[in-house]
Amino acid sequence: MEKVDTLNQFLIDNKLQAKCVGMTSKGCMNVFDLKIENNFRLTKLSNLSQELGLMMKSYAPPTLKLDTDKGLLQVEVLAERMRSESLIKDLSSETLEDHLALNMSLGTSMKGEKIITDMSKNPHLLIGGSTGSGKSALLHNIISNLLISSNCAMFIADTKGIEFSGYSRLSKRVKIVDTASQFNELLKYLIFVMEKRYLLIKNHPWINPINNTYFKPIVLIIDEFADLTMQDPSKECYTLLCQLVQKSRACGIYCILATQRPSADIITGVIKANFPARIACRVVSKTDSRIILDENGAESLRNAGEAIIKNYQYGMEKFQVSYSPLNEIYKFLYEKMATNT
Ligand SMILES: Nc1ncnc2c1ncn2[C@@H]1O[C@H](COP(=O)(O)OP(=O)(O)OP(=O)(O)O)[C@@H](O)[C@H]1O
Ligand SMILES: [Mg+2]
Numbered sequence: 001m002e003k004v005d006t007l008n009q010f011l012i013d014n015k016l017q018a019k020c021v022g023m024t025s026k027g028c029m030n031v032f033d034l035k036i037e038n039n040f041r042l043t044k045l046s047n048l049s050q051e052l053g054l055m056m057k058s059y060a061p062p063t064l065k066l067d068t069d070k071g072l073l074q075v076e077v078l079a080e081r082m083r084s085e086s087l088i089k090d091l092s093s094e095t096l097e098d099h100l101a102l103n104m105s106l107g108t109s110m111k112g113e114k115i116i117t118d119m120s121k122n123p124h125l126l127i128g129g130s131t132g133s134g135k136s137a138l139l140h141n142i143i144s145n146l147l148i149s150s151n152c153a154m155f156i157a158d159t160k161g162i163e164f165s166g167y168s169r170l171s172k173r174v175k176i177v178d179t180a181s182q183f184n185e186l187l188k189y190l191i192f193v194m195e196k197r198y199l200l201i202k203n204h205p206w207i208n209p210i211n212n213t214y215f216k217p218i219v220l221i222i223d224e225f226a227d228l229t230m231q232d233p234s235k236e237c238y239t240l241l242c243q244l245v246q247k248s249r250a251c252g253i254y255c256i257l258a259t260q261r262p263s264a265d266i267i268t269g270v271i272k273a274n275f276p277a278r279i280a281c282r283v284v285s286k287t288d289s290r291i292i293l294d295e296n297g298a299e300s301l302r303n304a305g306e307a308i309i310k311n312y313q314y315g316m317e318k319f320q321v322s323y324s325p326l327n328e329i330y331k332f333l334y335e336k337m338a339t340n341t
Contacts, residue, residue: 027112028080087324104145122277123249128262128292129281134304152217159227180231187240197251215252277311
């Protein structure tokens with residue numbers, strides 16, 4: 001109860017008309033319920049969130065959420081540092097083995113719950129974060145999840161050319177492109193596949209594109225989109241990518257785009273409109289956070305692997321991406337695939 005007293009004292013000292021009436025602990029998070037009075041100012045409390053975080057010994061600035069059902073304001077405080085769970089452990093769990101869905105078990109939320117999402121429902125995903133924030137590690141997580149949970153074909157665009165090459169040796173379902181010209185050719189090929197699928201849907205009305213069981217899913221993964229656009233002075237890749245993502249979700253082609261530079265010239269309005277699902281890793285400013293999530297928050301993430309997801313399931317959920325070193329992931333996938341074939 002010591003923490004409740006600290007919070008109540010903080011509220012009195014700052015003349016905030018609210019009182020803590022309960023506390024619950026979930027995972028590494030403590031949630032405090034505040035009963036507020038008529039003249040309580042929410043903006044004043046959110047402006048004081050850094051100070052409140054210090055008083056409460058929180059590992060991140062506390063988040064404020066309204067619980068309209070109970071008429072309470074919830075203050076979420078991170079009581080312990082979030083730690084990455086083992087990706088291999090997540091991949092071994094039975095929950096993923098569905099083969100119809102593109103399930104991905106990405107990590108663990110602050111409340112200690114698993115973050116599991118279906119890529120086909122997302123349906124395009126934008127990932128942003130500064131250098132070293134854990135974007136590539138998140139992509140390794142996603143790729144290995146998809147290799148296990150589904151039979152999808154995967155195309156990976158990676159200008160570094162080495163980071164993901166192991167997957168194409170592990171599975172025939174994965175193809176890698178590493179230059180802008182190859183990337184443009186790949187986009188043209190995917191647009192061709194998309195048009196063919198559309199024609200099939202048009203001529204065979206019984207095909208239900210919504211449940212996506214008819215077409216083999218294709219996932220296009222782009223690591224460092226800004227590098228690709230820099231290599232392509234004509235900016236043809238933009239036009240092609242937009243052409244693809246605007247229509248492709250209805251015929252089982254999904255895109256995951258990661259970028260280190262979440263600036264408005266890279267993540268344009270058209271791209272944002274077509275990527276409803278977002279994951280932000282650590283960024284340097286509130287402006288970057290707003291470009292990725294349309295909200296502040298990612299600037300307060302501290303360590304590599306901490307992220308915020310915003311999609312059809314989660315409003316703004318902070319989580320820790322599960323992580324295993326690459327050699328262990330390859331070893332696990334190699335053994336798993338050898339036993340499955
Ligand atoms: N979920 C995680 N848990 C623990 N450590 C992590 C996690 N994600 C990343 N890291 C650590 O951070 C390092 C950098 O991660 P990563 O290469 O994924 O960053 P990045 O955002 O892709 O950087 P860049 O933009 O430079 O490519 C990793 O080598 C790893 O040591
Ligand atoms: Mg990277």
